[in-house]
Amino acid sequence: MTDLAEGLAEFLSGHLGEPVTVTGLAASSAGARRGNVLFDAEVPGRPTLRLAATILPTAAIELNPITAEAAVRNLAEEHGVPVPHIHAVCTDPGFVGGPFFVSDRVDGESVPRRVLRLVQAEGIGDRVAGQLGEALARLHAIDPARAPGDLMDDPSGNPAETALVGADRMLAELPLPRPALALGMRWLECHLPTAPPRRTIVHTDARNGNLLVSARGLEAVLDWEGTVRHGDPMQDLAWPALRMWRFKEDGREIGGFAGREPFVAGYEAAGGAFDAERFAWWKVLGTLRWALGLAGQSAAHLDGSFRSIVMAASGRRVPELEWDLLMLVRPSH
Amino acid sequence: MQYQPSAAELLAAIAELLEDDLLPAVPDALKHRTRVAANLARILEREEALGPDAARRERERLAALVGGGGGADGDDAVRLALELARRVRADDDPGFQADAWEALVAICRDDLAIAKPGHDAWEGQ
Numbered sequence: 009m010t011d012l013a014e015g016l017a018e019f020l021s022g023h024l025g026e027p028v029t030v031t032g033l034a035a036s037s038a039g040a041r042r043g044n045v046l047f048d049a050e051v052p053g054r055p056t057l058r059l060a061a062t063i064l065p066t067a068a069i070e071l072n073p074i075t076a077e078a079a080v081r082n083l084a085e086e087h088g089v090p091v092p093h094i095h096a097v098c099t100d101p102g103f104v105g106g107p108f109f110v111s112d113r114v115d116g117e118s119v120p121r122r123v124l125r126l127v128q129a130e131g132i133g134d135r136v137a138g139q140l141g142e143a144l145a146r147l148h149a150i151d152p153a154r155a156p157g158d159l160m161d162d163p164s165g166n167p168a169e170t171a172l173v174g175a176d177r178m179l180a181e182l183p184l185p186r187p188a189l190a191l192g193m194r195w196l197e198c199h200l201p202t203a204p205p206r207r208t209i210v211h212t213d214a215r216n217g218n219l220l221v222s223a224r225g226l227e228a229v230l231d232w233e234g235t236v237r238h239g240d241p242m243q244d245l246a247w248p249a250l251r252m253w254r255f256k257e258d259g260r261e262i263g264g265f266a267g268r269e270p271f272v273a274g275y276e277a278a279g280g281a282f283d284a285e286r287f288a289w290w291k292v293l294g295t296l297r298w299a300l301g302l303a304g305q306s307a308a309h310l311d312g313s314f315r316s317i318v319m320a321a322s323g324r325r326v327p328e329l330e331w332d333l334l335m336l337v338r339p340s341h
Numbered sequence: 342m343q344y345q346p347s348a349a350e351l352l353a354a355i356a357e358l359l360e361d362d363l364l365p366a367v368p369d370a371l372k373h374r375t376r377v378a379a380n381l382a383r384i385l386e387r388e389e390a391l392g393p394d395a396a397r398r399e400r401e402r403l404a405a406l407v408g409g410g411g412g413a414d415g416d417d418a419v420r421l422a423l424e425l426a427r428r429v430r431a432d433d434d435p436g437f438q439a440d441a442w443e444a445l446v447a448i449c450r451d452d453l454a455i456a457k458p459g460h461d462a463w464e465g466q
Contacts, residue, residue, distance in 0.1 A: 191442065194430050331461055
């Protein structure tokens with residue numbers, strides 16, 4: 009940690025043009041791919057800066073370039089989406105071993121079960137769901153032309169079709185047949201929506217686990233590494249509604265916080281247009297895609313590209329997603 | 342033939358070691374992986390007990406839907422599953438689709454009894 013503190017201090021000193029001391033460095037929730045550290049920065053004659061750094065082990069695992077992630081997050085902030093403000097981005101791995109950005113440190117919980125305990129203790133589930141809907145509506149209201157030029161984009165006119173083709177390719181590559189996933193794929197083909205009336209910037213991962221929540225409610229939407237320029241806004245509404253983000257609070261569709269009504273009400277009150285059919289389609293797509301992702305993790309363990317007991321165990325989680333998928337595509341007759 | 346304990350009993354013993362003794366003792370950085378390993382031992386313990394009957398029922402359900410079968414080995418189950426995966430993409434008959442859904446729900450319930458007991462208690466969306 010000492011090297012990390014020195015690296016951050018050296019970078020911030022150069023960035024601010026004043027000598028900076030870094031203290032109180034602590035690891036935050038370590039994601040699977042990226043690390044978050046919290047720290048204080050002392051600049052002579054100024055109040056202590058309460059900061060956080062998001063650090064990638066290497067630029068090779070970036071989805072979006074870190075500069076694009078930081079720029080789109082600050083763009084969202086300008087339009088009223090709650091995010092910790094990013095002060096600086098660094099692509100030089102010489103300071104802390106990989107690319108990183110430094111942002112304000114916002115207090116709150118992001119570990120899903122702790123978030124749910126807090127939300128239940130404070131009785132703020134409806135509020136958090138509504139605030140998430142509102143945040144997504146503000147994001148979706150931004151003109152996609154204003155997104156950073158190097159943000160990931162979907163050049164096709166219909167994001168649903170692109171997602172379907174990608175999932176079908178993954179399904180075809182499964183080493184063992186899974187008829188339940190094939191059934192889900194058929195449902196998606198039969199119900200494929202047309203191009204959305206408006207394509208928008210889409211966060212793609214705004215679910216319980218990437219939300220910072222305090223007793224006051226939603227404090228920040230985190231983890232913008234997968235944000236795309238031209239998406240179907242209903243993808244963003246459907247993703248936090250999947251059962252796997254409810255952490256046993258199955259009756260509360262939106263992240264285990266609340267039912268759909270306060271979420272949609274928040275979205276519409278902030279100018280969003282909710283489309284229940286598209287929402288349903290993206291829930292099925294997200295569930296199928298997650299099942300395929302888990303299958304891919306076990307394959308990565310078995311072929312040696314990412315040997316880990318956690319990745320191995322993912323293969324045995326596929327039936328959970330198959331169940332959720334089957335419940336979503338229950339025949340009506 | 343091996344003497345006792347059975348595979349299921351030994352997997353239970355490994356799970357108990359991981360859960361009761363190792364989990365409290367390992368550093369924080371290893372706790373998640375230790376928990377995952379303990380859970381996998383529990384899955385394998387259940388698979389020892391429930392797996393053979395579940396596999397037989399799966400073959401029967403698949404064969405009833407896509408015909409053929411009769412063989413009782415694992416290759417036959419894979420072949421039947423492959424055929425059903427193909428048919429559900431190609432056969433638009435609503436009756437077939439409904440039967441396939443029912444059978445796949447039943448197969449999934451058996452899979453979950455091993456991999457994640459209780460997950461099928463929630464039938465909502």
